[in-house]
Amino acid sequence: MTSAETSTDTPHIVICTTGGTITASTTSDGAVIAGDSDPATAAMLDQLRSVLPGEIRVSARAVLDADSSTFGPAEWDLLVDAVSDVLADPDVTGVVVTHGTDTLEETAIALDLHHDDPRPVALTGAQRPADHPEADGPANLLDAVLLAADPVSRDLGVLVVLGRAILQARGVRKWHTTDPVAFARNSPDHPVEGLPPELERPTLTGRARFADVRVDVVACPPGSDATALHACVSAGARGLVLEGSGSGNLPPEVAGAVAQLAEERPDLVVVATSRVPRGEATATYGGHGGGAELATRGVLSAGYLRSGQARVLLAALLSTTDGAGADAAADVRRQWDRYHLYS
Incomplete structure (x- = not known):
């Protein structure tokens, strides 16, 4: 991934969509179904643009459209390639990936191991489907975009943003099946000597497949x-x-x-x-x-x-x-x- 510097005057955030609960719907018998989510994605992006500060520009790129419980190594490869391709554009300020929470922790570290670019990559999702009366996806997506557009997020690698929590990728895991604060990060009680531990995130020397x-x-x-x-x-x-x-x-x-x-x-x-x-x-x-x-x-x-x-x-x-x-x-x-x- 490139290390291009980008302007923060008019931030451009690219949202890579992969399906998941954030765009899922509920059937008449109460089952939550992810996938085939183009209408829900369009509505989600329209709602986002209506509340974003005017100086932040967002565009979307569909990468996958499924429940993340179906994701595995092939999907990690696809997402690493997709994020790398987006960041090849020096006009991009940051990337947001919308993702199901079931396997978000695996995708997060797969991306972070390759992410040697200073621009932020934020993963977000939802615990409640898009048609839930108290859907958490819109707030999570707004938080992720604002974070990706903020210069303070540079050089921190891949971040997980859900339920008002912001966590770095390595050591993160889903800790609750339904709570909106879905993730926690396993880390030492006390920082190690030298650099803060969150800044010590070496990346791979080559591209993993x-x-x-x-x-x-x-x-x-x-x-x-x-x-x-x-x-x-x-x-x-x-x-x-x-x-x-x-x-x-x-x-x-x-x-x-x-x-x-x-x-x-x-x-x-x-x-x-x-x-x-x-x-x-x-x-x-x-x-x-x-x-x-x-x-x-x-x-x-x-x-x-x-x-x-x-x-x-x-x-x-x-x-x-x-x-x-x-x-x-x-x-x-x-x-x-x-x-x-x-x-």
């Missing part, structure tokens, strides 16, 4: 065996994100399978994260399946990322690392601590 790399997430609740893990490996996964307990600890049978894979499949990269909503996944505990023991097998800790964003980051690093096999996996392990949150 998410659809080309299989990375699977495996839930590892207490007492689970390694059946799902082996199935993912057999299906061709190059990386695994294992969702354990506590600070990233795994059940004994899963830990045994990980130890075996470390010997037999040095080309496979394994990351441990936690099912706990807040706090850091770390290589702290000893014993079979503890994070410290896993680290001796080459298992990486996800830090403040949870499984969704850890999967995106691991896929990105695997995609942008030259070659394949054990050497490529070792290179990803060396890079990991540079990119995961607050390493």
